[in-house]
Structure formats: C-alpha cells, structure tokens
Amino acid sequence: EAAVTQSPRNKVAVTGGKVTLSCNQTNNHNNMYWYRQDTGHGLRLIHYSYGAGSTEKGDIPDGYKASRPSQENFSLILELATPSQTSVYFCASGSRDLSQNTLYFGAGTRLSVL
Amino acid sequence: AQRVTQVQPTGSSQWGEEVTLDCSYETSEYFYRIFWYRQLFSGEMVFLIYQPSFDTQNQRSGRYSVVFQKSFKSISLVISASQPEDSGTYFCALSELITNTGKLTFGDGTVLTVKP
Numbered sequence: 001e002a003a004v005t006q007s008p009r010n011k012v013a014v015t016g017g018k019v020t021l022s023c024n025q026t027n028n029h030n031n032m033y034w035y036r037q038d039t040g041h042g043l044r045l046i047h048y049s050y051g052a053g054s055t056e057k058g059d060i061p062d063g064y065k066a067s068r069p070s071q072e073n074f075s076l077i078l079e080l081a082t083p084s085q086t087s088v089y090f091c092a093s094g095s096r097d098l099s100q101n102t103l104y105f106g107a108g109t110r111l112s113v114l
Numbered sequence: 115a116q117r118v119t120q121v122q123p124t125g126s127s128q129w130g131e132e133v134t135l136d137c138s139y140e141t142s143e144y145f146y147r148i149f150w151y152r153q154l155f156s157g158e159m160v161f162l163i164y165q166p167s168f169d170t171q172n173q174r175s176g177r178y179s180v181v182f183q184k185s186f187k188s189i190s191l192v193i194s195a196s197q198p199e200d201s202g203t204y205f206c207a208l209s210e211l212i213t214n215t216g217k218l219t220f221g222d223g224t225v226l227t228v229k230p
Contacts, residue, residue: 045217
C-alpha cells in the first residue's frame with residue numbers, strides 16, 4: 001500500500017516565524033510534490049522534486065523553499081510565515097514510470113498563520 | 115499554459131441515479147492525461163480514474179467512467195448508481211506527458227451531494 005505521511009497535521013504559527021512541514025513516503029517514488037489548497041479551490045503546485053538533492057519551482061513558489069535530503073523525505077519551508085500562507089498543504093509522491101499513473105497524496109497539514 | 119475549469123461548483127443526485135460532472139481544460143500539448151480525484155470530508159484525496167489523450171476509448175473503472183471529447187477539450191466523469199457515500203468534492207486534473215514531471219493542474223472542484 002502506497003503511503004505518504006505528513007507532519008504535523010495541524011500547525012499554528014506566528015507571523016514572521018519559520019515553519020517546516022515534513023513529508024515522508026515509503027513508495028520508493030522519484031517524484032514528490034507540495035501543493036496548497038485554499039478553501040473552495042483546487043490544489044496549486046508550490047515545489048516539486050525529481051529525486052534526492054533536487055527541487056524545482058512550481059506555479060506558486062514565492063515565499064516557500066523546499067528540501068529533498070533523501071528519496072523518502074521532502075520538506076516545505078516557510079522562512080518568514082505570513083497570514084496569506086494560511087492554507088491546507090498536501091504532499092504527494094509519484095513514479096516516473098508511466099505505467100504507474102497516479103500521484104499518492106498525504107492527509108494534509110492545516111496551517112494557520114496568526 | 116495549462117488551465118482546468120470545472121463550471122459546476124455544486125451538484126446533487128438521488129440514491130441510484132447516474133451523475134455527470136463536467137470539466138474543460140486548456141493545453142498546448144498533444145500528449146497529456148486527465149485525472150479525476152475525489153476529496154473526502156477528511157481531506158484525503160482519492161484517485162478515481164484517468165484518461166490518456168492518445169486513447170480514443172473512454173476509460174471505465176467500476177462505477178466510474180469518463181466521456182472524453184478531445185476536440186472540445188472537455189471530459190466528463192460519470193458515476194453510475196450513485197450512493198450517499200459518493201458525496202464529496204470531485205476534482206479534475208491535467209498532467210502533460212511530454213516532460214513526464216507528473217505535475218497536476220487542478221480545477222476548483224465540484225461538491226457532490228447524493229441524497230438517500
């Protein structure tokens with residue numbers, strides 16, 4: 001069973017503080033992704049990675065950094081959190097093998113920046 | 115640039131009815147895939163079905179099928195014999211194959227309520 005685990009599940013942060021969201025996958029997938037979902041909207045891509053040591057900008061990367069220290073782990077870092085970054089964040093993993101066609105999502109992290 | 119539009123913010127059906135959810139998209143690529151996901155009330159994203167652009171046959175998976183109109187850049191998800199457990203938010207998402215990054219571009223979703 002494919003598994004993507006996010007931590008923490010809920011986070012309250014102060015404006016200007018540093019926030020790190022963590023993601024671990026046991027699927028042995030090369031690709032990992034960070035999305036955010038705002039109320040009433042679909043997911044939007046922040047950063048993604050092809051493998052350990054690589055990070056790429058997605059559609060809305062401003063204010064976020066990412067780190068992929070290993071195949072299994074992918075972190076999203078908010079160096080200076082702002083209230084506009086209050087959202088639900090989803091991590092996903094996916095294979096580069098076209099025969100495995102779907103992304104597997106974590107359960108999400110609800111972040112509130114006060 | 116990719117764009118996915120789901121014009122129905124909400125939908126409803128009665129138990130046992132067939133439900134159709136619509137999606138349109140924009141892409142300049144020839145090879146792509148369209149995915150359908152359901153988001154449970156817990157927030158969990160569940161993969162339902164996908165349609166590759168190069169396959170003219172509409173895909174089916176259990177009670178889910180799609181109606182793919184490539185020339186119109188539209189695709190509909192059809193749920194047969196809907197059940198109250200099918201309630202949730204349904205997302206259409208586009209992935210371009212040429213780079214094989216696996217990136218998905220999502221629509222804003224349709225909230226489906228199936229009444230008992």
